[in-house]
Amino acid sequence: MRGSKGWGGSRVTWYPELGTRTMVAAGEHVRAVGWLAAGQPYTRGAASPEFVAALRQFVAGWRVSGNCLGLPLAAGPHACEFCGQFLAAGNFGVPSGEVLYVAPEMVLHYVQVHEYLPPSEFISAVLGSPVPGTPEYAAAAAPFAEIRRKQFEQRLSQGS
Numbered sequence: 001m002r003g004s005k006g007w008g009g010s011r012v013t014w015y016p017e018l019g020t021r022t023m024v025a026a027g028e029h030v031r032a033v034g035w036l037a038a039g040q041p042y043t044r045g046a047a048s049p050e051f052v053a054a055l056r057q058f059v060a061g062w063r064v065s066g067n068c069l070g071l072p073l074a075a076g077p078h079a080c081e082f083c084g085q086f087l088a089a090g091n092f093g094v095p096s097g098e099v100l101y102v103a104p105e106m107v108l109h110y111v112q113v114h115e116y117l118p119p120s121e122f123i124s125a126v127l128g129s130p131v132p133g134t135p136e137y138a139a140a141a142a143p144f145a146e147i148r149r150k151q152f153e154q155r156l157s158q159g160s
């Protein structure tokens with residue numbers, strides 16, 4: 001079990017930006033975004049108001065997003081490792097063609113308070129994707145939920 005329990009609940013586990021693993025999804029189609037942790041450098045910069053507004057809709061819709069994608073719920077809320085002033089528990093996905101960007105709910109806080117600037121391809125995906133709660137989002141998410149189902153079946157058949 002990675003991560004540890006601390007003063008603010010469970011901690012976010014760090015994953016490299018645009019890597020194919022996150023706490024809640026993994027695979028060739030996955031791109032990790034915003035899995036920041038104290039002691040790990042990250043890109044800083046000014047995010048556009050348009051991006052922040054769009055990102056806010058994904059963060060607000062993380063439960064719907066997770067349902068559409070079959071993402072597991074996190075073990076519990078974790079506190080921001082940089083300021084300790086913000087709690088979040090959710091994760092969401094942004095479908096973009098063959099790729100699914102997977103980010104923690106905390107990513108909006110990182111952008112707004114800690115000057116985090118996500119990779120430009122993620123910004124484009126957020127601006128270009130339908131938002132959770134729309135039929136278009138559900139349709140875009142469905143192929144990734146299917147990949148997840150197959151991964152699960154594969155694990156079952158391998159007995160692990």
Ligand SMILES: [Zn+2]
Nearest residue numbers: 080082083084
């Ligand atoms: Zn913070």
